[in-house]
Amino acid sequence: MAISQVITFGGSPDQLVWKYGDENITTTSQLIVDETHEALLVVNGNAADLFGPGTRTLNVPNIPLVNKILSIPTGGANPFPCKVFYINKVHHLDLLWGTQGAIALEDPDYQIFLHVMLHGSVAISVGDSRKFMLKLVGFRKSFDPEDVVTNFRGLISSHVKDCISKIMINGKVSFFQMNANLLDISNLVKERLEQIFDEYGVIIHYFNIESIDVPENDYKAITEAKNRRASRIIEGYSWQEEQQMEVAKTFAGNEGTMGAMGGMMGGMMGGAVMGSTIAQMARSAMDPNRIPNAAPPHDVRSAVQSGGAQNLRDLMGGQVAGPGVSSAGGFQVDTDFGAQPPQPAPGPASAAPAQGGFCPKCGSPTAPDALFCSRCGNPLAKACPNCGAPADPGALFCSKCGTRL
Numbered sequence: 001m002a003i004s005q006v007i008t009f010g011g012s013p014d015q016l017v018w019k020y021g022d023e024n025i026t027t028t029s030q031l032i033v034d035e036t037h038e039a040l041l042v043v044n045g046n047a048a049d050l051f052g053p054g055t056r057t058l059n060v061p062n063i064p065l066v067n068k069i070l071s072i073p074t075g076g077a078n079p080f081p082c083k084v085f086y087i088n089k090v091h092h093l094d095l096l097w098g099t100q101g102a103i104a105l106e107d108p109d110y111q112i113f114l115h116v117m118l119h120g121s122v123a124i125s126v127g128d129s130r131k132f133m134l135k136l137v138g139f140r141k142s143f144d145p146e147d148v149v150t151n152f153r154g155l156i157s158s159h160v161k162d163c164i165s166k167i168m169i170n171g172k173v174s175f176f177q178m179n180a181n182l183l184d185i186s187n188l189v190k191e192r193l194e195q196i197f198d199e200y201g202v203i204i205h206y207f208n209i210e211s212i213d214v215p216e217n218d219y220k221a222i223t224e225a226k227n228r229r230a231s232r233i234i235e236g237y238s239w240q241e242e243q244q245m246e247v248a249k250t251f252a253g254n255e256g257t258m259g260a261m262g263g264m265m266g267g268m269m270g271g272a273v274m275g276s277t278i279a280q281m282a283r284s285a286m287d288p289n290r291i292p293n294a295a296p297p298h299d300v301r302s303a304v305q306s307g308g309a310q311n312l313r314d315l316m317g318g319q320v321a322g323p324g325v326s327s328a329g330g331f332q333v334d335t336d337f338g339a340q341p342p343q344p345a346p347g348p349a350s351a352a353p354a355q356g357g358f359c360p361k362c363g364s365p366t367a368p369d370a371l372f373c374s375r376c377g378n379p380l381a382k383a384c385p386n387c388g389a390p391a392d393p394g395a396l397f398c399s400k401c402g403t404r405l
Contacts, residue, residue: 006030009037009086016092016126017133017143020084027080031056036090038129042083042139047130083139087129091205092145094121099157102215105165109174110225116175117213118160120186123206124148124197132201148202155196160209163189175214175222182209 007029011018013036033039035053042048098119106113124145126132136151137143149156167173167185178185190207197204214222357366359373359380366373370380384391384398384405397404 007084008032015142016088016145017137018086019141023081023083025082027058029058031058037086037088040085040129040133050130087126089126091123091125093123095145095149096121097149097156103161105168107175108172110222112222112225114175114214114218118209120208120210125203127203128201136200159192160189179212
């Protein structure tokens with residue numbers, strides 16, 4: 001006759017699942033479950049009764065599912081074949097994960113391809129013991145937290161790669177911006193992985209992307225591009241103030257139009273960036289409805305050819321209704337960037353004289369017939385060595401005889 005026994009947990013505190021050694025249990029045996037575990041009885045390959053913390057005698061009333069499977073007679077120490085699994089409910093922290101391969105992505109700010117690698121940590125616990133055993137563990141004798149990461153490594157890697165790609169491509173978030181907002185991005189990835197882990201009875205408490213790395217050559221290239229861009233921004237800002245930038249040449253209007261226009265656009269664009277957090281931008285980027293169907297334009301003219309004039313109207317909040325329409329700011333804007341600026345109509349000799357331009361080097365105003373800048377001495381025009389016809393400073397060939405300048 002089987003002898004009654006006391007069934008207790010005897011595994012390592014770090015084990016997620018531990019199987020009790022003896023499989024011949026009697027209805028007088030004592031089952032002891034501590035507060036950090038649950039115990040699952042498995043009979044004939046069927047997950048039967050699940051017990052929480054406490055001490056129980058495995059008599060017929062206490063094991064209804066086992067009794068239903070085996071029809072155990074009441075009274076006496078009746079033996080029955082049964083496996084007892086202890087499932088650890090403690091939180092397991094700092095489990096390491098990492099992508100198995102690099103992702104080739106183009107940085108949206110610097111147009112440089114980067115080979116991105118990611119790694120971090122995750123904290124988990126078992127939420128549904130029955131689901132965890134049936135779908136993931138499969139009644140193994142033991143199961144460790146590292147086994148969870150091993151089983152989910154491919155899923156973690158694929159979803160992290162997908163999220164990072166969409167955030168960088170659709171959300172236009174650069175490599176440097178992502179590294180500065182790892183916590184927000186980690187929370188977004190966690191939301192996505194929680195649904196998958198829940199199907200296996202696992203709860204994610206923390207999910208951290210600890211670093212987004214690129215090879216040394218990639219980092220050097222993007223750092224140099226960032227420095228060059230910073231220089232261009234400084235120069236471009238000075239050009240906007242002193243010469244109203246080259247884009248101003250495409251606008252029809254009086255002097256000062258571009259300064260006011262640039263101020264309004266800069267304020268609106270700055271407000272849009274400051275008003276949206278990286279988390280909001282990333283969440284919007286992962287929206288399945290936001291799938292780009294064309295390459296983004298790299299200059300103003302290509303943007304206009306693909307509908308950029310309407311985009312400018314949107315940016316201006318509806319202030320720009322069309323070419324040459326006066327806005328609330330009291331100036332006129334020509335949104336038809338692709339066309340040549342309108343030529344003044346011929347008038348009588350008493351009409352106002354033609355206005356000069358600006359020095360391309362220092363931005364100082366110049367007289368219409370000036371050959372050199374009066375402030376910095378920069379040549380404003382050059383003559384053809386063959387026919388002597390005047391030529392623009394940037395011309396490569398003479399417009400009269402075709403001689404190379």
